[in-house]
Amino acid sequence: xxxxxxxxxxxxxxxxxxxxxxxxxxxxxxxxxxxxxxxxxxxxxxxxxxxxxxxxxxxxxxxxxxxxxxxxxxxxxxxxxxxxxxxxxxxxxxxxxxxxxxxxxxxxxxxxxxxxxxxxxxxxxxxxxxxxxxxxxxxxxxxxxxxxxxxxxxxxxxxxxxxxxxxxxxxxxxxxxxxxxxxxxxxxxxxxxxxxxxxxxxxxxxxxxxxxxxxxxxxxxxxxxxxxxxxxxxxxxxxxxxxxxxxxxxxxxxxxxxxxxxxxxxxxxxxxxxxxxxxxxxxxxxxxxxxxxxxxxxxxxxxxxxxxxxxxxxxxxxxxxxxxxxxxxxxxxxxxxxxxxxxxxxxxxxxxxxxxxxxxxxxxxxxxxxxxxxxxxxxxxxxxxxxxxxxxxxxxxxxxxxxxxxxxxxxxxxxxxxxxxxxxxxxxxxxxxxx
Amino acid sequence: xxxxxxxxxxxxxxxxxxxxxxxxxxxxxxxxxxxxxxxxxxxxxxxxxxxxxxxxxxxxxxxxxxxxxxxxxxxxxxxxxxxxxxxxxxxxxxxxxxxxxxxxxxxxxxxxxxxxxxxxxxxxxxxxxxxxxxxxxxxxxxxxxxxxxxxxxxxxxxxxxxxxxxxxxxxxxxxxxxxxxxxxxxxxxxxxxxxxxxxxxxxxxxxxxxxxxxxxxxxxxxxxxxxxxxxxxxxxxxxxxxxxxxxxxxxxxxxxxxxxxxxxxxxxxxxxxxxxxxxxxxxxxxxxxxxxxxxxxxxxxxxxxxxxxxxxxxxxxxxxxxxxxxxxxxxxxxxxxxxxxxxxxxxxxxxxxxxxxxxxxxxxxxxxxxxxxxxxxxxxxxxxxxxxxxxxxxxxxxxxxxxxxxxxxxxxxxxxxxxxxxxxxxxxxxxxxxx
Numbered sequence: 001x002x003x004x005x006x007x008x009x010x011x012x013x014x015x016x017x018x019x020x021x022x023x024x025x026x027x028x029x030x031x032x033x034x035x036x037x038x039x040x041x042x043x044x045x046x047x048x049x050x051x052x053x054x055x056x057x058x059x060x061x062x063x064x065x066x067x068x069x070x071x072x073x074x075x076x077x078x079x080x081x082x083x084x085x086x087x088x089x090x091x092x093x094x095x096x097x098x099x100x101x102x103x104x105x106x107x108x109x110x111x112x113x114x115x116x117x118x119x120x121x122x123x124x125x126x127x128x129x130x131x132x133x134x135x136x137x138x139x140x141x142x143x144x145x146x147x148x149x150x151x152x153x154x155x156x157x158x159x160x161x162x163x164x165x166x167x168x169x170x171x172x173x174x175x176x177x178x179x180x181x182x183x184x185x186x187x188x189x190x191x192x193x194x195x196x197x198x199x200x201x202x203x204x205x206x207x208x209x210x211x212x213x214x215x216x217x218x219x220x221x222x223x224x225x226x227x228x229x230x231x232x233x234x235x236x237x238x239x240x241x242x243x244x245x246x247x248x249x250x251x252x253x254x255x256x257x258x259x260x261x262x263x264x265x266x267x268x269x270x271x272x273x274x275x276x277x278x279x280x281x282x283x284x285x286x287x288x289x290x291x292x293x294x295x296x297x298x299x300x301x302x303x304x305x306x307x308x309x310x311x312x313x314x315x316x317x318x319x320x321x322x323x324x325x326x327x328x329x330x331x332x333x334x335x336x337x338x339x340x341x342x343x344x345x346x347x348x349x350x351x352x353x354x355x356x357x358x359x360x361x362x363x364x365x366x367x368x369x370x371x372x373x374x375x376x377x378x379x380x381x382x383x384x385x386x387x388x389x390x391x392x393x394x395x396x397x398x399x400x401x402x403x404x405x406x407x408x409x410x411x412x413x414x415x416x417x418x419x420x421x422x423x424x425x426x427x428x429x430x431x432x433x434x435x
Numbered sequence: 436x437x438x439x440x441x442x443x444x445x446x447x448x449x450x451x452x453x454x455x456x457x458x459x460x461x462x463x464x465x466x467x468x469x470x471x472x473x474x475x476x477x478x479x480x481x482x483x484x485x486x487x488x489x490x491x492x493x494x495x496x497x498x499x500x501x502x503x504x505x506x507x508x509x510x511x512x513x514x515x516x517x518x519x520x521x522x523x524x525x526x527x528x529x530x531x532x533x534x535x536x537x538x539x540x541x542x543x544x545x546x547x548x549x550x551x552x553x554x555x556x557x558x559x560x561x562x563x564x565x566x567x568x569x570x571x572x573x574x575x576x577x578x579x580x581x582x583x584x585x586x587x588x589x590x591x592x593x594x595x596x597x598x599x600x601x602x603x604x605x606x607x608x609x610x611x612x613x614x615x616x617x618x619x620x621x622x623x624x625x626x627x628x629x630x631x632x633x634x635x636x637x638x639x640x641x642x643x644x645x646x647x648x649x650x651x652x653x654x655x656x657x658x659x660x661x662x663x664x665x666x667x668x669x670x671x672x673x674x675x676x677x678x679x680x681x682x683x684x685x686x687x688x689x690x691x692x693x694x695x696x697x698x699x700x701x702x703x704x705x706x707x708x709x710x711x712x713x714x715x716x717x718x719x720x721x722x723x724x725x726x727x728x729x730x731x732x733x734x735x736x737x738x739x740x741x742x743x744x745x746x747x748x749x750x751x752x753x754x755x756x757x758x759x760x761x762x763x764x765x766x767x768x769x770x771x772x773x774x775x776x777x778x779x780x781x782x783x784x785x786x787x788x789x790x791x792x793x794x795x796x797x798x799x800x801x802x803x804x805x806x807x808x809x810x811x812x813x814x815x816x817x818x819x820x821x822x823x824x825x826x827x828x829x830x831x832x833x834x835x836x837x838x839x840x841x842x843x844x845x846x847x848x849x850x851x852x853x854x855x856x857x858x859x860x861x862x863x864x865x866x867x868x869x870x
Contacts, residue, residue: 022584022731032651032774033583130581136732138573138581146565146573148468149457149752216467279738282717289736296457296749297571297739301724303714304735314731317584331766339467 004037005324008074008099010065010090011081012045012052015104015131018313019078021054026317034324042068069094075327078316079103080131084111095119095127100323102316104131110205110221113212114338126326126333128319133206134159134288136311137304138318143292144213144337150294152214155253156430157290158283159206161306162197163229163249165189165286167237167271171246176234189286199228200269203251210290211253211267217342219253219267225347227270236271236425239357239396245273246281250430256345264345270428273355278431291431348405353382353429355398358414359422362393366419370395373413377406398429439472440759443509443534445500445525446516447480447487450539450566453748454513456489458755465752469759477503504529510762513751514538519546530554530562535758537751539566545640545656548647549773561761561768563754568641569594569723571746572739573753578727579648579772585729587649590688591865592725593718594641596741597632598664598684600624600721602672602706606681611669624721634663635704638686645725646688646702652777654688654702660782662705671706671860674792674831680708681716685865691780699780705863708790713866726866783840788817788864790833793849794857797828801854805830808848812841833864 007023009016023030023038031037043056044065062068069077069090077094079101081087087108091101096119103109109116109132120127130140134157143152158164162184169180181198184190196202204224211219229249240247251269258264274281279301283289288306293299305311326333360366367384374381379402387394399407407426414420442458444451458465458473466472478491479500497503504512504525512529514536516522522543526536531554538544544551544567555562565575569592578587593599597619604615616633619625631637639659646654664684675682686704693699709716714736718724723741728734740746761768795801802819809816815835822829834842842861849855 018731026584026586029586029651030584033772136585136729137735138577141581142573142577145757146576146753147749148756149461149465149754150571150749151461151464216464279717282714294571294749296453296745296752298743298746300572300737300739302735302737305733308733310731311733314582314585314729317731318581319584321583322580326766329764329766331761331764337468 004039005034005075005327006039006041006073007076007078007320008068008071009040009043010069010077010079010087012043013080014309015080015312015316016043017052017054018309019080019316020056022313022317030321033321035328036324038324041074042071044068065090069099070097072097074099076100076102076320076323078320079105080316082107084108088112088115091116092119095125096123098123098125100126100327102128102319102323104129104312104316106132106202106205106209110208113209114218124332126323128323128333129209130319131312131315133209134290134302135304135306135308136314137288137290137302137306139290139302140209140213142302143210147294147297150296152292152294153255154293155210155214155290156280157210157251157288158248158280159251159288159290159306160197160203160249161286161288162190162194163203164283164288166198167229167232167247167249168284170232170234170237171241174234174238177230177232198230200226200249203249203269207251207253207267207269210251211265212338214253215255215265215342216337216340217265218338219265219344223267223344225268225270229271232271233425235357236427239355239425240273243273243355243398244276245429246276247271247427248274248280252430255342258343258345259349263342265342266345266347266350268347268350272428272430274431280431348403348408350404351401352404353399353401353432354407355396355427355429356411357424358395358397358420359424360393360395361419361421362390363419367395369417369419370414373417374399374410376413377410378402379406379410394424439474440469440510440762441474441476441508442511442513442755443503443506444475444478445504445512445514445522447478448515449744450515450747450751451478452487452489453744454515454751455491457748457752465756468756470763471759473759476509477506479503500525504534505532507532509534511535511537511755511758513755514540515751517542519543523547523550526551527554530560531558533558533560535561535762537563537754537758539564539747539751541567541637541640541644545643548644549653559767561758563758563768564644565754566747566750568644569725569737570739570741570743571749572723572725572737572741574725574737575644575648577737578645582727582729582732585731587727587729588690589728590645590649590725591715592645592686592723593683593715594686594723594725594741595632595638595684596721596723597625597629598638599718599723601633602664602667602682602684603719605667605669605672606676609669609673612665612667633665635661635684638684638704642686642688642702642704645686646700647773649688650690650700650777651772651775652700653773654700654779658702658779660703660705664706667706668860671862674790674860675708678708678790678833680710680864682706682862683709683715687865690777693778693780694784698777700777701780701782701785703782703785707863707865709866715866783838783843785839786836787839788834788836788867789842790831790862790864791846792859793830793855794859795828795830796854796856797825798854802830804852804854805849808852809834809845811848812845813837814841814845829859
């Protein structure tokens, strides 16, 4: 068997410890699958003395991550520290000098993946990042490699487990957002400061990575239209149920012509109503799933655990085997592919359907006024339903497909109507065309 | 850009024509993703004059497939003719002389995949076969590559669209097997001779391929315990519904210790009752899905179209891009990996749960007699329910986990009891532990 391959690990928290444990537990299998044994030669951490769940030779720990990644004998750097710096500088240095990198760092990839891929190109090295999106679910490599001969048109996923847990509870129990969030926090599904999850930042970073890979272009987190779930009410969830739907926080990336007819990419994260028959509607609790549509393949879905030490470590190990095999054969993986260089489509040009609830005065002519507001902006109404009477009257409308700009203008118009006391909720409706 | 890569195609039916069309339609994208242009230099068919859906230069057609695969300038042979011979000889020759092979031939892989992989090893060439199982669903490479650092313990899938269509109809309409099969035949979902599908041969071939890849061992179709769906009655489907379940034809591959404690692999195809909350239960009509359990990754599911020209061609093209990239970089893909060489576990040692319906005499002591028959063979009963009275009395039992051998012995015992007029149905119950 060949020489051993030397691995440096940056970070040894929940995921890092599990990576060390798996490399130990599956030592022989990994050597067979790679064609050479693996050897962890250094682990950079801030606190070497800290208690860890796995037995690690203390001599492996160092606080000097810069010197570790600079070692010429290291074949692969695994990065699980997260955040932009020092991760970016460390990985760029490693890639430039020819080490392969396996990273789970979604924030860095979504903010500045381009710099990493450029460093990999200069160093003729591999950059693999399966663990950065949807944990253990094999998704990025299938998108990039298995569908390489196809044309992906749409990626729609539930990529944040915390918000999916909260929305699942709201749907199951009728709870409001605040109560469901508190339960999620009590059970450890949500952080004390839940903003990264509930405001959609985490999902937006993943959406940017998915869009870039699916469409062979470059997308950053700043390109993603982002709305969180903190404004989703128990009433919204009940309205969704009334139309046999369920509210999910979706990350959606679409390839479509923009207004001028050029191919463009639209990427957005927002809560939306999905029909209960849609494969994503059945994804409960902290599970993740991503629905992919491609010209020839049709509709595909990938489902599994989106977070947690073991699932994330499984994805890291899969990448580790791939980059090690590449090193032994002198090959490089698919790497960066942003040749398509598609422009970002403005959110206003997004085409979808809408569910609009209006608190209205219960008197003659209201519906005519409301319908007129939609008609002015060319938004066609599919169904309309009145609930309650008198001061409690609510008008629930579902539109046909319209642009986000037209819908926004319609909502402004509705707010100016005397007969409309309040626009109680506006929610997009997705997945109407799914198997 | 590099020299063009030369492709020979064996077969030009539904899938082959779509492969030709996609190579033409995505010519530029494919060249970017591979790093070199693709060129189809020959297509072996039996009837060159036949009308085809896609415009093909008639000069490409040949009836001499042997000479085509022997051409030294051909980089990749795509095989979509199916069947054992001449496909096996053609592919072995191509692989041995160093050409890469992309094949959708599940029958050949399941009967004699070993010979192909050995030829690939001798020729230092690639053998890719994503299209052989579950059509467009990226499954084989994720199993082999993305989960390469993990330990897969179980693969359970709906891998035959025809039988899933039939069972979906039986569940939705209450129809019997014969009526549902006739409807599937009328709609083109089932062949005039439906045996390959309804008797489980197609699913068994796919199960063998999946088991080999998942567990890094060699499994052939002959190793697979196989039962089809032609004995599934409307009553079985109704019983499943009574326990909030649905009948599916499952392909299951498990790694588990055999009676002597050695790691072994059990592979089986049979109808089974799944709880409706299981992710596979919602897979309807001709869709396929495969549920994977791994130590670190947890539960994963892959879902999509399992058959059809376009989905299968999408999978072929994904493999084509991979083997072409490998040729340009001088690398080889993961290839064969059967180092684990696990023994096949006899079906009798399979552990699962059972749903048993008995037509019984409605008199005192029947339940005691029946319970005794289970107890003798150490099969523990979870629930028991009596339906009807007098000559129509039925006893429905669901067991805890037991071995297939113990259950078979119990059924023999039950048949000998005076109080049991008939063993109306015996069905395995799977997926009780799923998220």
